[in-house]
Structure formats: C-alpha cells, structure tokens
Amino acid sequence: MAVAPVFPKIIRRRSKLHGWGVFAREPINKNKRIVTYDGELIDHKESYTRETTYLDRGEIWCFTVNRRWVRDAHVGGNVARFINHACKPNCYSEVVGKTIWIRAARNIEAGEELTYDYHTDGDHIIQCRCRPGCTRML
Numbered sequence: 347m348a349v350a351p352v353f354p355k356i357i358r359r360r361s362k363l364h365g366w367g368v369f370a371r372e373p374i375n376k377n378k379r380i381v382t383y384d385g386e387l388i389d390h391k392e393s394y395t396r397e398t399t400y401l402d403r404g405e406i407w408c409f410t411v412n413r414r415w416v417r418d419a420h421v422g423g424n425v426a427r428f429i430n431h432a433c434k435p436n437c438y439s440e441v442v443g444k445t446i447w448i449r450a451a452r453n454i455e456a457g458e459e460l461t462y463d464y465h466t467d468g469d470h471i472i473q474c475r476c477r478p479g480c481t482r483m484l
C-alpha cells in the first residue's frame with residue numbers, strides 16, 4: 347500500500363506584501379514539494395475572458411499549465427492561491443502533467459512567507475509589491 351506523502355505545514359496569514367499570504371509553520375528543505383496550485387481547469391480562451399474581469403479588480407488567479415490549459419484558482423482553488431508573487435522568491439512552480447507544484451527554491455525557515463515568481467504573460471497592469479521600489483508590472 348502506498349504511503350500518503352507528508353507535506354510541510356503551512357498557514358494563511360495577513361501578509362506585509364499584499365492581502366493574505368502563506369507562511370511556513372516549520373522549516374522546509376530546498377526542492378521539497380509544498381503544495382499544489384489547485385483550480386478549475388479551463389482553456390486559454392476562457393482564461394482570457396475571466397482574467398479581464400480579475401485584472402480589473404487587481405487580482406491574479408489564472409495559472410498557465412501548458413499551451414492548452416490554465417488553472418483558475420478563483421474556482422476550486424486551495425490555500426496556494428494566497429501565495430504572493432515575489433521577484434526574488436523562496437519557492438518556484440513546477441508543472442507535472444496538469445498538476446502545478448509549488449516547491450522550495452531554497453531552505454525556508456519556520457515563519458517565512460512563501461513566494462514564487464508568477465511569470466505572468468498578460469497585460470502587465472498590476473504594480474509588483476514584492477519589495478519597496480520594485481518597478482516590475484505583473
């Protein structure tokens with residue numbers, strides 16, 4: 347019988363970066379799989395329509411899986427949708443099939459906020475708030 351994998355303990359809390367954030371509750375080793383980015387599987391055409399609405403509200407929910415699919419975390423999303431973007435993040439995303447994994451880019455200490463680079467490919471109309479003075483648009 348397969349043993350269910352154990353994932354690091356994480357928690358949603360208010361973030362200094364933006365709105366909600368997700369924080370490590372225990373040390374996480376580099377490259378450890380932390381959580382999947384869940385969301386409804388939709389095609390790019392549908393994603394474009396929804397993103398227009400989301401971006402008007404300053405929100406980013408749609409995560410590109412591949413050339414065919416996008417996951418919309420506004421529908422059926424899990425805690426991963428609250429992980430903030432950062433230009434120098436401590437996590438990275440990895441797509442395996444239609445599953446998006448958030449993994450540790452380095453050793454992370456308990457209490458650190460988790461971040462990854464969204465690599466957005468849209469209209470870049472949201473100001474990045476990952477650190478004071480960041481000029482990137484998402």
Ligand SMILES: [Zn+2]
Nearest residue numbers: 433474476480
């Ligand atoms: Zn930034």
